[in-house]
Structure formats: structure tokens, C-alpha cells
Amino acid sequence: xRQRTNTAPTPKLMFARHRGVxxxxxxxxxxxxxxxDPISRNKRCARCIEKRLxxxxxxTNGQLLHFDSYRGVIQRLRTIxxxxxxxxxxxxxxYWRLMRDISxxxxxxxxxxxFLETTARCCSPNGEExxxxxxxxxxxxxxxxxxxxxxxxxxxxxxxxxxxxxWCACTRL
Numbered sequence: 001x002r003q004r005t006n007t008a009p010t011p012k013l014m015f016a017r018h019r020g021v022x023x024x025x026x027x028x029x030x031x032x033x034x035x036x037d038p039i040s041r042n043k044r045c046a047r048c049i050e051k052r053l054x055x056x057x058x059x060t061n062g063q064l065l066h067f068d069s070y071r072g073v074i075q076r077l078r079t080i081x082x083x084x085x086x087x088x089x090x091x092x093x094x095y096w097r098l099m100r101d102i103s104x105x106x107x108x109x110x111x112x113x114x115f116l117e118t119t120a121r122c123c124s125p126n127g128e129e130x131x132x133x134x135x136x137x138x139x140x141x142x143x144x145x146x147x148x149x150x151x152x153x154x155x156x157x158x159x160x161x162x163x164x165x166x167w168c169a170c171t172r173l
Contacts, residue, residue, distance in 0.1 A: 011037040011044075015076050024048050031076065031094065073098050074111045081119065103152050103166055106134070112153060120155050120169040129158050141165040 014036055019029045022045035028034055035044040044052070080087070080095045087095070105112040116132035133156050139148050142162045148154050155164040 143168040
């Protein structure tokens with residue numbers, strides 16, 4: 001028999017895949033942020049997570065709730081993209097809200113760049129490379145002709161520098 005090591009998995013923050021009930025009795029729906037403990041298989045709602053973090057302000061789990069990256073947002077966008085159609089109206093609204101959030105993401109956000117580059121549905125016929133960039137000057141989208149402001153994330157074809165807004169390139173709803 002092997003002896004069990006002391007490296008037990010810690011609770012992790014995630015978006016609920018199904019609806020359920022927190023230990024406190026409060027219900028949550030699919031898509032809400034919860035904390036899942038893989039050992040006890042208990043789930044905590046956002047209010048319980050906040051209470052626990054107020055008791056333990058220096059814990060490493062406290063940093064997970066206020067993450068700097070857009071990894072959680074991108075994970076949720078990918079989940080919505082993989083859902084069966086037609087989508088419920090509240091899910092469509094959530095998708096548009098999250099897309100609006102990532103449109104002003106910093107250029108250093110690797111998860112946003114990867115999402116935009118892999119999710120783009122417009123294809124370039126002549127094999128141009130397309131990269132997610134933050135605009136340094138106002139440009140217009142080549143599809144919908146909507147003005148794109150300085151600092152917004154867009155997809156740009158190189159070397160001709162055509163701009164594709166994320167609404168035209170990445171929405172399949």
C-alpha cells in the first residue's frame with residue numbers, strides 16, 4: 001500500500017455547468033461562478049466564497065476571485081459557443097456582455113488573443129496572417145464598416161492591415 005501524500009487538491013473557482021445548491025442552501029444556476037472542492041465535492045456560492053475570504057484574507061484562494069487575466073471570461077465564452085442552439089435570451093445577453101468586456105482587454109492578455117484568433121469565422125482567401133491586436137489609431141471594420149476606437153481589440157490581417165471587429169469575426173449567435 002502506498003501512503004497518501006499531503007498534496008490534496010485545493011478548492012477551485014469555476015463556472016457551474018449545472019444548477020445546484022450551495023452548502024448554505026442557496027441555489028445557483030448554470031453559468032454562475034462557484035467554488036468546487038474536489039475532495040468533499042461540495043460547492044459554494046459567490047456569497048459563501050466572499051464570507052470565507054473575509055475570514056482568511058491572506059489565503060491564496062482569495063487571489064483567484066479577483067484574477068487579472070480574462071481566462072475565466074474566455075472559458076465562459078467558449079462554453080457558450082459550444083452550447084446547443086437556439087440559446088436562451090439570458091445566455092445571449094451574457095455572451096454580448098462578455099464580448100463587450102474583452103473588446104477593451106489589454107493587448108497583453110494572452111487568453112483573449114488566443115480566443116479571438118481561434119474563434120474568428122472570417123477567413124482570408126489569400127492566406128494572410130490574422131492577429132488580435134489593440135488598435136493604435138481609429139480604423140473601420142472591413143465587414144460592417146463600424147468605427148473601431150483606439151485601444152479596442154480587433155483582428156488585423158497582415159501585411160495589408162485590414163481590420164475585422166470582434167463582433168463580425170467572432171459572433172456565431
